[in-house]
Amino acid sequence: MMNSHFVNVQGFFHEDHISTPRDIALMMLETMGYKDMMRIMGRRNFECEVEGENARTIKAITTIENSSVDDNYTVLVSKTGRIPRVTTNLAIIADTKNENTSFLGVVFKGRTRYEAMRQLFDIGNTVLHSKTKVTPHALMFKNGNFDFGNKYWKNNSGSFNLDYQDYYTYPASYIATSRGISTQIHTGRLNFIPGHKYYVSCMVKCTRYESGTIGFQFTAIKEYQTVGLQRISDGWEKISDVYTAEEGASLRRVYFGGINKANLDGRIDNVTIVDLTKVYGEGEEPTKYEMDEHVYHDLSADKGLVIKMPQSSIPYNFENLNVLFEKNSEELGYPASLTKLLTAMVFLDNISNLDQKLILVSTAI
Structure with a gap:
């Protein structure tokens, strides 16, 4: 032990009673x-x-x-x-x-x-x-591992189901199965700031593919952009991008799941949303490729x-x-x-x- 100094045997508060x-x-x-x-x-x-x-x-x-x-x-x-x-x-x-x-x-x-x-x-x-x-980070959204079920998620269509066996990060992944319709969940009341840059990523796996996209749709820009897989994947893959939020766009949500009337089976896990401008400062935001090197998590x-x-x-x-x-x-x-x-x-x-x-x-x- 290198950084401890105990002055009593029970742990009562004392300015000099410290440890790590x-x-x-x-x-x-x-x-x-x-x-x-x-x-x-x-x-x-x-x-x-x-x-x-x-x-x-x-x-x-x-x-x-x-x-x-x-x-x-x-x-x-x-x-x-x-x-x-x-x-x-x-x-x-x-x-x-x-x-x-x-x-x-x-x-x-x-x-x-x-x-x-x-x-x-x-x-x-x-x-x-x-x-x-895994890197500690000031995440804007903190339930990317679905460890609290649907507490922080809202259904846009379909239902919210978790798979406790097929996950990338413990303990579960979102089942993003679609049958010719959009089956999506979204993050609810976020608050994207116009002019700020945001990193959005998740891990996806596609086990059956007919049409559409499994991934996410970023809505804080005037022309929505969809990022994801349009094929069967060989295991888990990371998808990501960096966006600058715009005035006049939908600034409160990101959609995840089967998008564009998808017909597919898949999983989504490790959702990450980071306000790069807030964390790193304007003009100092890292690139998508620099952010892609890590899995992010915030400890409460x-x-x-x-x-x-x-x-x-x-x-x-x-x-x-x-x-x-x-x-x-x-x-x-x-x-x-x-x-x-x-x-x-x-x-x-x-x-x-x-x-x-x-x-x-x-x-x-």
Whole structure:
């Protein structure tokens, strides 16, 4: 650990009590050498017997229960951390339910830490599936992997269906099947700014083709432009373009799916829309080809990283972690109760019998 400084054992707020997601990831890897700790952190509930004048049983239930993580991952061990109005953190080691892969994720200051952890694990799957570098980016549209179903999409015609097996990025792809009509979804209420340049891309796959186009139609220019495939594809292909939004055009949507009375079967995934002018500055916008080199994703947390769990027990450090994706992972933040990972290890190094009774006296408090 290179950037941590702890001044208390429980993680209460202190200006000098700091750490980073990378340091916490190294700490989580170290916990794997403590069997008792792994067993305890993996339990969903437990009871603690308190004796004395006010004898009672304290029942504890894990706070890690959350469908956004549990739907596709099996949580092995976890630790939460929270300082009200300051940070909400999370560290998890989990297996994917559908594949033989394990991830370690750390989130600092997640706007919804469980959703951010789900995003991290999904990005990890994206990297492993696509063998493509995933880049954190200030996306204008943030549901390109369909990880929230149809929450951010509107049907223009047909119905919204997802395929959870045939995807490019985890966990699903949009089924863009058309039978002689346009079967489209659109992004709803965007707000394209006239004069700004926009990068639009998605991954497409066409398994049956008769007519029309599978792809997208950009409406923020006076003469709509359609980009896509008009043939059967050999696997997933990226389609993209850069546009300058125009006054008098439809500035609030992009259509994706089977376009121009298409008769075809296909899939769409990894939808990306970036306001290049806003992100890079006027006159500094990158080209379509420069943008095409990456898969983009925005993490709903200030800091985080996901690594593929190692298969060996060699000592790990900043240089040899198998990091699949990271966002500000070396920036300082407040670890909150993630501190207790280290506290527990120090405790286990000094207490051999976990069943012994401890007497708590008022002077200790």
